[in-house]
Amino acid sequence: MDAIDRAIVNTLQGGFPLSERPYAEAAREIGIDEAELLRRLERLLADRVLSRFGPMYHAERLGGALTLAALRVPEGEFERVAEIVNGFPEVAHNYAREHEFNMWFVLATETPERRAEAIQAIERATGLRVYDFPKQEEYYVGLRFEA
Amino acid sequence: MPIDATDREIILATQGGLPLVPRPYHAIAARVGVGAAEVIERLARMQASGVIRRIGAVPNHYALGYRANGMSVWDVPDGRIRELGERIGALDFVSHCYHRPRHPPEWPYNLFAMVHGRDRAEVEAKVAEIARLLGADDRGHAVLYSTRILKKTGLRISAK
Numbered sequence: 001m002d003a004i005d006r007a008i009v010n011t012l013q014g015g016f017p018l019s020e021r022p023y024a025e026a027a028r029e030i031g032i033d034e035a036e037l038l039r040r041l042e043r044l045l046a047d048r049v050l051s052r053f054g055p056m057y058h059a060e061r062l063g064g065a066l067t068l069a070a071l072r073v074p075e076g077e078f079e080r081v082a083e084i085v086n087g088f089p090e091v092a093h094n095y096a097r098e099h100e101f102n103m104w105f106v107l108a109t110e111t112p113e114r115r116a117e118a119i120q121a122i123e124r125a126t127g128l129r130v131y132d133f134p135k136q137e138e139y140y141v142g143l144r145f146e147a
Numbered sequence: 148m149p150i151d152a153t154d155r156e157i158i159l160a161t162q163g164g165l166p167l168v169p170r171p172y173h174a175i176a177a178r179v180g181v182g183a184a185e186v187i188e189r190l191a192r193m194q195a196s197g198v199i200r201r202i203g204a205v206p207n208h209y210a211l212g213y214r215a216n217g218m219s220v221w222d223v224p225d226g227r228i229r230e231l232g233e234r235i236g237a238l239d240f241v242s243h244c245y246h247r248p249r250h251p252p253e254w255p256y257n258l259f260a261m262v263h264g265r266d267r268a269e270v271e272a273k274v275a276e277i278a279r280l281l282g283a284d285d286r287g288h289a290v291l292y293s294t295r296i297l298k299k300t301g302l303r304i305s306a307k
Contacts (some may be wrong), residue, residue, distance in 0.1 A: 009211065014201035018187045018194075021169055038167050041204075045164075049210040054165035055190065056200040057158060057302045063149060064302075068247065068259075086298045094297035097218065099289065101254065104218070108302040131254060137229065137246040140236025147211045 001049065001147065004032060008040055009049065009147035059092075059108035065115040066108050068133040070101040071126065078102070084125045090118045101131065150198060153181060154189055155304070162303055165202070209296065213263045217270040217290040219277060220256035222249075224284060228258060231284055235260050238280075240273045255287060267292065 001009075007030050017025045027037035044050045059066040073081045078096070085091055085105055094105040109115045119130045150158070156179040166174040172190070176183040193199045208216060223231050228246050235258070236244035243261040260277060264270040270290065278285050 009204060009206050012204040013206065014203045016165075016202040018172070018191050018202070020172075020183070022171065023167075023169060034169055038169070042167055044204075045167075047210070048207050051205040051207050051299045052164045052301060053167075053204050054161050054163070055158075055193075055202045056205065057162065057193075057304075058197055058200050059302050061197045062158075062302075062304075072253075082297045089303045091298060092301050092303070093299050095293040096295040096297055097291040097293050099291040101291070103297070104291070104293075105298070110304050131250050133247040133250075133259075135245050135247060137232065139229075139232035139244040139246070140241060141244075142242050147206065 004030065004036075005040060005044060005049070006147040007031075008037065008044065012053075059110075062110065064108065064110040065112045066106065066135070067115055067119075068135070069105055069107055069119065069122075070131045070133065071103040071105075071128050072101055072131075073103050073126075073128065081126050081128065085122060088118060088122060090114065150193070153179065153185075154193060154198075156180075157186060157189055157193075158304055162301065205299075205301070207296070207299070208263060212265055215264045215267045215270045216293045217262045217264075217267075217274065218293070219260045219262050219274050219290045220288060221258040221260070221277070221281065221285060222255045222287040223258050223281060224286070225257065227284060231281060232258055234280060235277055238273075238277070240264075241277075256289065262290075 011030060016022055019025055023037050024034040027034045041053055086094055090107050090109045092106045092108040097104050107115060107118055109118055119132055123130050160175045160178045165171045168174050172186045173183040176186045232244055232246055235241055240262055241260045242263060245259045247259050249255055249257050262270050262273045274290055
């Protein structure tokens with residue numbers, strides 16, 4: 001990553017223009033041209049420096065539900081279980097963590113009912129208990145990272 | 148304000164990402180079958196109502212050098228959790244801070260705070276700062292470091 005890549009990551013974490021030529025506008029702010037911004041975004045996505053680029057939708061505001069859930073996966077079964085869990089389209093993120101509760105995923109569902117259904121389906125498919133950690137109160141969410 | 152069928156089409160067309168072409172909203176409009184001005188107007192409306200949190204880049208924090216990502220979890224008194232959660236959430240190194248349920252006996256923790264650092268020593272120092280701040284209200288805590296991203300796609304809705 002060079003200084004221009006870093007500027008792209010730092011300035012484009014929000015506030016992307018809703019206009020006719022948004023990349024041209026954003027590029028101007030960074031001091032490059034539209035074609036270069038498009039080329040670099042393509043590379044940053046291919047290299048997985050960026051997970052994605054676009055609108056981030058809020059499951060709860062869409063009338064759906066969001067929860068954090070965890071599994072205690074026995075050693076040796078981790079890959080099999082990860083594949084099953086990741087296969088659910090409702091699983092938006094999934095992380096391996098060092099703890100007895102070693103798999104943590106975020107479920108984003110279109111309806112509140114679907115959340116419980118998805119949890120039950122994951123329990124059936126994996127044979128493991130899903131520990132559900134729905135948010136009871138939010139004190140802070142800051143999603144930005146400095147590159 | 149609920150979304151309608153056209154909003155839903157726009158979400159379907161953009162949830163994998165914005166097209167990397169000079170006129171991305173025109174590209175979406177062509178797919179959805181409406182005008183570009185309408186796509187822009189609807190996206191603006193969804194942003195205003197909070198259906199869209201933001202439009203932009205989602206960095207992979209590992210790739211940015213934040214190699215140590217610790218979910219710190221704390222058992223604090225329920226009666227004081229709001230005050231404590233707000234104080235911890237205000238720390239500049241905490242990216243998310245939530246009250247979540249306990250699952251006793253395996254899981255006694257009710258306060259979750261994400262702490263990111265370039266290495267574990269940095270995260271540990273920050274966790275120690277949270278512990279100092281909590282004092283006697285810290286009745287036990289743990290730090291769960293992530294070792295791998297298994298999936299990171301964001302919300303997906305399916306075509307009806």
